[in-house]
Amino acid sequence: MKELSQKLERLIETAVEKEEIAGANIVVIRDGQEMAFAADGYADIEAGKKYERDTIARLYSMTKPVTSAAAMLLMERGLLDPGAFVEEFLPGFHNAIVASGGKLVPTVRPVRICDLLNMTSGLMYGGDVTSVCSMETEKLFDRIKEHLYLEDAMTTQEVANRLGLIPLQFQPGESFQYGTSADVLGAVIEVISGKTFGEFLKEEFFEPLDMEDTAFYVPENKQERLAKVYQRTEQGLELYTENHLGIMNAMEQVPAFESGGAGLVSTLDDYAKFAAMLLQEGSYQGKQILKPQTVHYMTNGSLMSWQQEVLDQCWEGIRGYTYANLLRIQKEPGKSPMFTSIGEYGWDGWLGAYFCNSPKDRLTMLLTMQLKDAGTTSLTRRLKNVIWSELCGGRRE
Structure with missing residues (x-):
């Protein structure tokens, strides 16, 4: 849908102009068909390098759903x-x-x-x-x-x-x-x-899903596609080069510590394959990566009532969601600060990467940016609201 793509691009473009972010890209997929794509801004401001579709982004906590899927695979095999x-x-x-x-x-x-x-x-x-x-x-x-x-x-x-x-x-x-x-x-x-965690993920997920740009590091021949990280300051956006949570900012070599909570890099199209596999009950292009029942278990969990009370009190941004299997899972959309649907699940990352699948709407939204301390930003919520209002009727059930 050209009109939706244009709306999303304008939102990103405005955020870049206001120096809310350096750059970002987003894709929306429904029933396996791309409904919208947009990108604007810079992956490297100093070099004038645009934020493109194939820009490689540090996922940080958007690594967690992949780790969850790996655990689910071992569970269905009776090994965990x-x-x-x-x-x-x-x-x-x-x-x-x-x-x-x-x-x-x-x-x-x-x-x-x-x-x-x-x-x-x-x-x-x-x-x-x-x-x-x-x-x-x-x-x-x-x-x-x-x-x-x-x-x-x-x-x-x-x-x-x-x-x-x-x-x-x-x-x-x-x-x-x-x-x-x-x-x-x-x-x-x-x-x-x-096996090392990276080897396990590569053999069981990344190779079967054709996720060629997803790993715990970025090889030399792909380094030019790795986005720089920026932070907001009183003087505007500034380059951020520090290592965080045991993760190398430069991502230039295989790390000794392969962080299941934060260590992966990926691209929109790579992560879209992982998201599609989950939305298609574990299937991808004729390959059954996870069993349907496994995916159902993974994406329908819930905290106990006393644990949920703590989540509700400490994390206002995900009101209406519970948390289970390293995912936020929507249980009460009417409480959410943004448009959503019951059963929608996903997670975000410290640098602003954002992922959600909505089984009810047969919809995937994927967003990447590289902004320090971002998580789910105001821009993310505005983008998601436009997507839901265009494709899902602005549903808050």
Whole structure:
């Protein structure tokens, strides 16, 4: 639909002009047919390089749905039990402790795989100075960053085992906390498969799905397509080159730590294949990547009521959604701050990549940008509202 593409392009163009972003691209697919594509702005302002359809973007947390799918594949093969204890795979989680009331106490029960999938493990990210768990996690990621390019760079399993030694924020299953659970899950997948996480994903997903530009690094012959990262400052957009969450900003070599929570790069068209596979009940061009029942389980989960209360209080931007299997899943569209439909699922990333599938509308929306601390932006919500109003009747059920 040319008209929809033009509307989306104007929104992106205006955001670029206002220096909300450096550049972005978006694609909308319905029933397997492309309904709209738009791109504007720059992948590299200094070099005058445009943000194109094949621009490679750092996914950050949009890596998590891929990690979830990998866990689902092992579950359907009978190799991964979501009720199993993480300590069975990673010894760092033996005798885990919890920071409670200024004291360190034993866990009532060990962390389970399902806790990793639903972010109910008690693991955190860094940045919260009021939390022992968060501050110790911050120290660990500082150590990872310091050794990123050294021979003793920490591996995926080493990082996960070290995370297991850090006091948990709460008793496993007691609450909800967005954190490093997906990184630990990636390490569990390594242990079960006997392969690096990157090798497992390549063999089981990226090669069967023809995702040629998706990996934990960008080879030299593709580096010119990797977008630069920008941050907003009082002086306007400025280049951001720091490494974050143990991820190399330059993405120029295979990392020792392949982060299941944040490490992948991809393109619109690559991730669209992964999204299409999920929307088509695990099938892609005649290949059954996941079983239909597996996809149904993955995309229809829910937090327990007491965990949902925490999510609702701490994350206003995803009101109406629950969280399960490393996905936001829409349960009450009337509470959402943007147009959506019941059953819509997906996730976003720290630099602004955004993904959603709506089975009810047979619709996929994919957006990438490379803006520091972006997540789901105002631009994202405006783009999504236009798409839903054009294709889904502005449905808020």
